[in-house]
Amino acid sequence: MNDVSFMELVSRYSADKHLRPKSVSTYSGVVRLFRRYLGYQAYPSMVSREMVIAWRVSIIRTQAKPEGIAESSWNNYARHLKALYSFGIKHELIASVSNPFKEVSVKQPKQPKKSLQPIQIRYAREVLSVCRRFESCYDECSKIHPAWFWQGLMETFFYTGIRLNQLLHIEAGDINLKKRVFRASAVGSKTHTETILPIPDGLYPHLYELIVAAHSAGFKRRDQLFNVNRFSQRHKRTTMDTWQVERFFQSLSELAGYKMSPHRFRHFLGTSLMDSPERNIHLTQNILNHTDIRTTMEYVHPDVEAMRRALNARPPV
Structure with a gap:
């Protein structure tokens, strides 16, 4: 079993999946953020689920830390890193048997898509x-x-x-x-x-x-x-x-x-x-x-007036 670096893992994954340059840039960007937190000497095999949770706590926004990243951004990071780890484990590029990014995504608020009037x-x-x-x-x-x-x-x-x-x-x-x-x-x-x-x-x-x-x-x-x-x-x-x-x-x-x-x-x-x-x-x-x-x-929105009519149509008690 090998034990490749983060950037080597991105390179191998990108070549195997034949990713577009923009996708490669996205994976590389997420990996750079994670390495900045871990320290640039860290290898993928050194990461535990506890370290991932600690990273999530340090960067995701909360009421006490409104400047943190949105839940959707964290889920995006986790999805990309989970894919890299799954690939690395499957092809024995990482000295790990479990994916530390499995089931670490969070529920995100369901908000209407930002549109225009x-x-x-x-x-x-x-x-x-x-x-x-x-x-x-x-x-x-x-x-x-x-x-x-x-x-x-x-x-x-x-x-x-x-x-x-x-x-x-x-x-x-x-x-x-x-x-x-x-x-x-x-x-x-x-x-x-x-x-x-x-x-x-x-x-x-x-x-x-x-x-x-x-x-x-x-x-x-x-x-x-x-x-x-x-x-x-x-x-x-x-x-x-x-x-x-x-x-x-x-x-x-x-x-x-x-x-x-x-x-x-x-x-x-x-x-x-x-x-x-x-x-x-x-x-x-x-x-x-x-x-x-x-x-x-997701573009189907509830008709408020139709809901009002339905509520008004209820028989009196």
Whole structure:
């Protein structure tokens, strides 16, 4: 039996599971946090369940320690480390027989998904329209530049609910304006599946504008379509990354006065689809690219008015 280091365990696990770079980074990040607590000389075989519980106590939030991490974050850490240990024990890479991360997750509060209100979306659109008019009238960069590009990106999140990583992998050739569909490739997909999604009427003008601009800029079919660096006087990177999108939403949030993010648009779409009278669970599942329908069902919220009517309808006593 071997006794590999934490980083060697991550390397072996990543190669065996053929993990994507982003997933490797996630596992490595969790391991770094654990090693910081243990001490960098510690090996996986030295860890006991008691040490794991002690780490949990030291970092998870409580009433006395509100600055700690959320329960969901701890469960995420525990899930990743449990997978690493299970792999290491199975393949005799760790001098251990029991997984110290087994059954150490905690119950987490069930809270509604953070979404957006229609009035907030309308105001964000007005903010981007003002930035766009400013750039057009004064031929200067606004705080959000180029406003037309970010306007199209925000509307893509609004109309499709696509995940950020998958949007960044859309290529110029994935858009078919004639058939009004686009391809969301398996690369960048959380579920590792490719999907064909419709281009709704409200999104069409924005994607048309983006495709025309991309053609003028000499884009090839395999070029990253949502790449602000190709259209901006301010951005100088080669490809667009998650940091640039997050920075845009940070600026938009500051101007709008409330938190906005790609995931909140995704939650807004899921809630809207499931709240509509003609809601179709399987259609919503396909649009949001969920592998488990239970995830889609989380967007079904109780109808307070229906509950009120049921309570009022009870016979008097």
